[in-house]
Amino acid sequence: MVFEDDLALVNELLTEFGETTAVLRRRTPGSPSDALKPWEPGAPVLTNNTPAMVFLDERSARRLDILVSEGEQAVLVDPTPLGAFEPNPETDVVVREDGSQWQIVRVDPLNPNGETILYTLVVRR
Numbered sequence: 001m002v003f004e005d006d007l008a009l010v011n012e013l014l015t016e017f018g019e020t021t022a023v024l025r026r027r028t029p030g031s032p033s034d035a036l037k038p039w040e041p042g043a044p045v046l047t048n049n050t051p052a053m054v055f056l057d058e059r060s061a062r063r064l065d066i067l068v069s070e071g072e073q074a075v076l077v078d079p080t081p082l083g084a085f086e087p088n089p090e091t092d093v094v095v096r097e098d099g100s101q102w103q104i105v106r107v108d109p110l111n112p113n114g115e116t117i118l119y120t121l122v123v124r125r
Contacts, residue, residue, distance in 0.1 A: 006117050007079075007080060007115070007117045010078060010079075010080075010117055010118050011052070011078050011080045014051075014052035014053065014054055014076060014077075014078040015052040015078065017054055018052040018053050018054040018055075018076070018078070019052070019053050019054070019055065019096060019097050020050070020052050021050065021097050022050070022053045022055075022094060022095065022096050022097055023048045023049065023050055023094070023095040024048070024049040024050070024051060024053075024077065024082075024085075024087060024092060024093075024094055025046055025047070025048050025049075025092060025093050025094075025095055026046070026047040026049075026085075026088070026091050026092045027044050027045070027046055027091060027092075027093075028044065028045045028047070028091060029041045029042075029044055029045075030042030030043045030044050030045050049081065049082055049085055050081065051077050051078040051079065051080070051081045051082055052077075052078045053075050053076065053077050053078070053094070054075070054076040055073055055074075055075050055096070056073060056074040056075070056076070057073055058070065058071075058072065058073065060074075061073065061074035061122075066108075066120060066122070067122075068122055069124075071124055071125070072105060072122055072123065072124045073102070073122075073123055073124075074120055074121070074122055074123075075094060075102075075120070075121040075122075075123055076118060076119070076120055077118070077119040077120070077121060078118075079109075079116045079117065079118065079119055082119075086107070086109070086116075086119075087104060087107045087119055087121055088104070088107070089103075089104040089105060089106065089107060092104050094121065094123050100125065101125070102123035102124065102125055103123060103124055103125070104121050104122070104123055105121075105122045105123060105124055106121070106122040107119060107120075107121055108120040108121075108122075
C-alpha cells in the first residue's frame with residue numbers, strides 16, 4: 001500500500017479524538033420467514049460497524065471546506081476496521097454514543113491511488 005503510513009495516522013488520530021463507540025449501522029431486508037409467502041419479508045438484518053468517528057459541527061466542517069447545510073454535521077470515519085464495507089446513504093445510519101441517529105446524506109471517500117484512507121460523511125437527524 002502506498003498510503004499505509006497515512007492510513008495508520010488517520011486511524012491513530014480518529015481513535016484518540018473520536019467517538020469509538022459510535023456505530024455505522026446497515027439495515028438490509030430479511031429473508032422471507034414463510035417460503036410460501038416470499039412477498040412478505042422477514043425481520044430486517046442490522047449490521048453494526050464501530051469505526052472511530054469524529055463529529056464536526058457545521059462551523060468546524062466549513063473551516064475544513066466540507067460543504068454542509070444548516071442542521072447537518074460532517075463525520076470523519078476511519079476506514080481501517082470497515083474492510084470492504086463502504087458507507088451507503090441508502091442503507092446506513094450513524095448512531096452516536098448518546099443514542100441519536102443520523103441519516104447519511106453524502107459519502108466522500110478520500111482515496112488517492114484507489115486506497116481509501118478516510119471517509120467524510122455528511123449527516124442529518
